Amino acid sequence: MSEITAHGEKKLVLATGRAHPELAREIAKELGTDLLPVDAYDFANGEIYVRAGESVRGTDAFVIQAHPAPLNNHLMEQLIMIDSLKRASAKRITVVSPFYPYARQDKKGRGREPISARLVADLYKTAGADRIMSVDLHTSQIQGFFDGPVDHLMAIPLLADYIRTRVDAENITVVSPDTGRVRVAEQWAERLGGAPLAFVHKSRDLTVPNQAVSKTVVGQIEGRTCVLIDDMIDTGGTISGAVQVLKNAGAKDVIIAATHAVFSEPAAQRLSESGAREVVVTNTLPLNQSQRFPQLTVLSIAPLIARAVREVFDDGSVTSLFDGNA
Template identity: 45%
Template sequence: MEDVMTADSAKQRMKIFALNSNRPLAEKIAREAGVTLGKATVKHFSDGEIQVNIDESIRGDEVYVIQSISEPVNDMLLELLIMVDALRRASASQINVVIPYYGYSRQDRKARSREPITAKLIADLLEMDKITRVVSIDLHAAQIQGFFDVPVDHLVAAPLLASYFTDHQITDNLVVVSPDHAGVSRARTMAELLGTPIAIIDNRNVESSESLDEIPTEIIGEVEGKTCIVVDDMIDTGTRITISATALKNAGATKVYGCATHAIFSKNAPEILQNSQLEKVVVTDSIRIDESKRFAKLVQMSVGPLVGNAIKMIHNNEPLEPLFRSSIKD
């Protein structure tokens, strides 16, 4: 009887807080985890200074903070760091940061002379803040997990994204396409889930990824007469996935879909994507998409159940392996 009471009281000590990056997603995560969002106030002063107040006791609690490092990137990062400091000073027993989109993840190595490795710097800042754990989704490069000396739970959205195509019977004569050589492993994962072959757009000119006028002509694999799914981890300006769709259409593909976990949608990306040859653009809500950035071809799926289930499993000391095989949806 005593063991049961101890287990029940331990479950009540889990608390989830949301900062400003994506409160709608945080609410879905908390609902799936079976708790209500904790009370906290985040203020931005006129000079840009950030103040965080935790409006309830968290002494001895296992705390999860939901915050994507998305636009405005630096503000969202500082909010997270300041919140962690506040939690630590308020005697939280564990401080788990849930970062659905890990900003600065593209700067994960020295590609040129005198470049920083900013993804590592962010990891160092979080560890200096004394976090307990990181939970993230589809990091730009898997090796970013190794930048931390605390546990990192790296979730994948591929089963969720794949479920869109199976649910809509988009499974016949299908091929999954990587927009370049760097994304082959990502395409292979999606192809294994859908049971399809893969193809690769042989895009060797990095500069062409920023220009709609330079369309790659070489494609490794058979795409003629096929329905293609171009898979990437993020869509920023929309240019790369748009020229990929054009290249596939030029090579004889019948239909092309775009698919990515993180919808950054900077500059005029929504307009570019809407006017592209893509049938649909399937993304998740790891980044909040403002109404001004929504467009007719956009399909958004929620990672709330995925992250909420992950938090429950972590809290109960259960393995996360089932989440890598299932497509958890609302």
């Protein structure tokens, strides 16, 4: 069965798109259930067809979809899945998007720019979603874009607890790749026993995508192991440049930790040649063989998402999963 029954007739259904079925299966296994059978395929012109393989009437449905490239195809598939479940009389639909689409377009940096992250939230709502669940949003303000509950889960406990097993706790400095993520770095430092903080100053040309120049490091990192943190790694240029800045400033060692491994070309090559001892990410996005390299460690986010799904289904509390104190 693809349903869990609790509190009498209340039923939970897990449905997944085709982008990252491995993660969906892990989540289902954590919950002790099966995935909803779904027929999904593409027509010759690229249109997507989706149909649930069994009744979802009156269920609490969770629609899981990752958003690797080509992101737009996977987003459209998820929207169609939501619409199909709504029209099939699902009682409540929760979007599970571990990597929120268009999260970097959360504000207007220049005139005439869209706020695409808000548009995505509107699309989810229009399709029929009642709730959104995501991991490490690029900015917290995205929570306010959706007219309904947003469960903003944090991967810091998962990543930081692993990092603790890999370093000397007395010799760690947590490094933010820019000033914008210092607040997150503070949460990391607290999780790592009050480690000191540093940040890398960088500049960015707003007219050129995926390019930023790391310049100098602010903070004491000489002779220390630096844990360089970020929410996502796309082409790897910024984070690899930050590794070099830290090394040039006297860092003993550098470990990169990030939640979302977007890994657009040539990220794998850049990261493998960056000089970082290890690159630790989660599996919010699927990685093919060409995106993997010897220094890469991938941790499963499935237990965190499964716990949040269970709490939402049981009308419990997911607060500890928001603030990284789980």
